[in-house]
Amino acid sequence: MGAADLFLTSVGRRPDGLWAAPGRVTVIGEHTDHSDGFVLPIALAQRVVVAAGRRGDGQLVARSAQQPHEPYARALEQLAPGAAAGWSGYVAGVAWALREAGHDIGGVDIVVDSDVPVGAGLSSSAALECATALALNDLFGLGLGRMELAHLGRQAENEFVGVPCGILDQSASLLATERHALLLDTRSLAYEQIPFDPAAAGLALLLIDTRSRHALVDGRYAARQDACRRAAQVLGVPALRDATLDGVLRLGDPLLRRRARHVVTENARVTEAAGLLRRGAVHRIGPLLTASHASLRDDFEVTVPELDVAVEVALASGAHGARMVGGGFGGCVLVLVDAQAAPSVAAAVAAAFARRGFRRPLPLHAVPSGGAARIR
Ligand code: ADP
Ligand code: MG
Numbered sequence: 473m474g475a476a477d478l479f480l481t482s483v484g485r486r487p488d489g490l491w492a493a494p495g496r497v498t499v500i501g502e503h504t505d506h507s508d509g510f511v512l513p514i515a516l517a518q519r520v521v522v523a524a525g526r527r528g529d530g531q532l533v534a535r536s537a538q539q540p541h542e543p544y545a546r547a548l549e550q551l552a553p554g555a556a557a558g559w560s561g562y563v564a565g566v567a568w569a570l571r572e573a574g575h576d577i578g579g580v581d582i583v584v585d586s587d588v589p590v591g592a593g594l595s596s597s598a599a600l601e602c603a604t605a606l607a608l609n610d611l612f613g614l615g616l617g618r619m620e621l622a623h624l625g626r627q628a629e630n631e632f633v634g635v636p637c638g639i640l641d642q643s644a645s646l647l648a649t650e651r652h653a654l655l656l657d658t659r660s661l662a663y664e665q666i667p668f669d670p671a672a673a674g675l676a677l678l679l680i681d682t683r684s685r686h687a688l689v690d691g692r693y694a695a696r697q698d699a700c701r702r703a704a705q706v707l708g709v710p711a712l713r714d715a716t717l718d719g720v721l722r723l724g725d726p727l728l729r730r731r732a733r734h735v736v737t738e739n740a741r742v743t744e745a746a747g748l749l750r751r752g753a754v755h756r757i758g759p760l761l762t763a764s765h766a767s768l769r770d771d772f773e774v775t776v777p778e779l780d781v782a783v784e785v786a787l788a789s790g791a792h793g794a795r796m797v798g799g800g801f802g803g804c805v806l807v808l809v810d811a812q813a814a815p816s817v818a819a820a821v822a823a824a825f826a827r828r829g830f831r832r833p834l835p836l837h838a839v840p841s842g843g844a845a846r847i848r
Contacts, residue, residue, distance in 0.1 A: 475585040476848070478537055479523035483581045487523035488611060493602035493844035494519040495588035496595050496644035497679060497797050497806060499653050499668070500757070500764055501742040503772055505638045506697045507704070507712035507735045508659040510742040513640065514668065514677075514840040515648035520586040520599040521847070524607040527579040534563045536584035548579065553632050562597055565632030566604040569624040570614070577612045589836070592681045593798025597633075598641030601625035602844045606646070610846055618646040618843075619661065650842040655746045659713060666749045668840050673754040675792070676814045677838035678807040680821055682778040683831040686801040693799055696731060696772065703732035712736060734771035738764060758793025758808045765795035765805075774800025778830050782821050789813070789820040806838065 479487040494515035501511035527533070532551070534544040536559055544560035548567060556564035563582055570577050582604065588596040605621040608614070616624075622642035629635045640658065648654045653668040670677050700712050703723060707715050712735040720736050723729040741764055745757045765783050769775040779796040782805040786794040794807040809817050818835040825833050 473537065473585070475521040475523035475537070475583050478535070478585060479525070479581070479583040482535055482583060483525065483533075485525065487581070487583070488525040489607065489846055490521060490523050490848040491603050491607040491610070491844065492519045492521045492847050493599045493606060493645045494648070494841055495599045496641060496648065497804070497838050498640070499806065500738070500745045500760060500795075502738060502764060502768055502795075502797065503696065503774070503799075504713075504735055504738050504742065505640050505658045507700050508710070509713045509735060509739045511640050511656050511658060512653045512666065512742050512745060513644040513648065513656070514653045514838065515644055515843050516588070516594060517839045517841045518588045518594065518836070520584060520588055520596065520603045522603040522607045523583045524611055525581045526611055527581055530579045532564060532567050532580055532582070534560050534582040534584070536586075538584070538586060538590070548577065553634070556632075559600075561633040562600045562628060563604050565628030566601050566625060567608065568632050569627040570605070570608055572627075573624065575612070575614050575616075577608050577614070580608065580611065582607070589681060589834070591685060593803035594679075595641040595645065597629060597635070598625060598637075598645050601628050602642055602645040606844050606846065619643070622646050644843075646844050648841070648843040651840050653746075653749065653840060655742070659711070664746075666746050667752065668749050668754065670754055670808070671811065671839070673752075674811055675754055676809055676811040678786075678791075678809055678814045678818060679797075679804050679836040679838040680782050680786075680807065680818065681804045681834040681836060682782055682802065682825075683834060684776060684778040684802040686776060689799070689801045692774070692801065696774065699728055699731040700735055703728040707732075713739060730771040730773075734767045737767055737771075755792050755808070758791070761793030761795040761806065761808060762787065768796055768800060772800070776801055777828075778802065778825070779805055781824055781828065781830070782833065785821045785824040786817050789817045791817055
């Protein structure tokens with residue numbers, strides 16, 4: 473139906489405006505952000521759309537087309553961590569973070585619609601936060617910059633929802649531009665728009681959601697981050713971003729050595745990929761994607777059979793490169809492939825999954841798209 477129509481039918485008037493914020497996928501630079509490293513995400517064409525309109529009674533009223541049975545209503549001044557469970561926490565959290573920072577927002581109706589797959593590692597949560605933040609920023613004339621909005625979105629997710637994510641997802645959703653990847657230094661937050669237009673090079677980015685979601689992964693993520701912190705400590709550097717490969721290879725503990733080697737080599741791959749893209753050599757990033765996957769599988773040990781099989785089969789079917797994306801233990805793989813070969817690669821992965829009794833994978837098209845914007 474769309475956010476605008478749903479707003480009209482559920483709120484009974486037209487919204488004051490529509491704002492959209494995209495999901496994102498990291499082309500390369502996985503598990504580098506918690507070591508102050510580099511990441512190279514793109515914004516997707518899949519996005520969350522928020523229709524919003526001011527209301528005079530100081531209430532936040534929110535609905536989502538994807539959660540039709542869970543409408544939310546609460547007085548703004550009663551918002552506090554714990555005041556919204558489930559999906560509405562991402563919306564209420566942004567309103568709360570803005571008020572915490574002293575910004576004067578009033579009552580508002582918010583209606584959400586989205587085509588970003590939820591829980592696939594494509595950051596539907598950040599897209600929801602960023603669309604909400606941009607809507608409130610515009611509706612109440614707050615004049616905040618995009619990096620400020622990214623921080624507020626992250627604060628909502630960290631402190632209100634209680635998910636300890638970094639700033640990467642919100643930055644990508646708010647700062648990315650069409651036909652570019654965003655090279656982000658997660659320490660300084662300096663960023664550069666890197667030209668990236670696979671279609672113009674006859675290529676496509678196939679995103680395959682393996683639909684495997686492994687439970688109880690929080691402890692494993694924490695263990696990975698902890699290993700990186702300990703490795704940095706042993707090496708006497710503030711974070712692994714500052715370590716050299718020679719230093720890492722001399723680490724005595726084999727587990728720390730492997731974990732740290734992933735981070736250091738992955739940072740180098742990000743820099744190399746950005747260099748290739750600056751020169752327009754899009755297909756040449758393929759081997760870097762594949763090397764990233766091997767490193768995530770062998771050194772960081774965050775892959776699962778579904779991810780490894782999808783990558784293996786994609787490569788055997790002629791892809792230029794492929795790797796798991798996101799935190800690991802399930803989710804999506806990203807495949808760089810000749811545009812005309814994308815359907816056959818997707819079919820080969822689906823057939824291999826069927827033979828192994830895995831769930832049917834869901835293919836998506838990843839197109840480097842623009843960041844969050846007001847669309848009406
Ligand atoms: P990801 O960000 O990888 O998609 P998360 O678990 O971080 O996965 O965020 C998913 C959560 O975000 C959903 O469980 C839901 O609470 C919320 N969410 C995302 N999109 C929507 C939507 N369109 N409507 C309502 N809630 C949404
Ligand atoms: Mg998320």
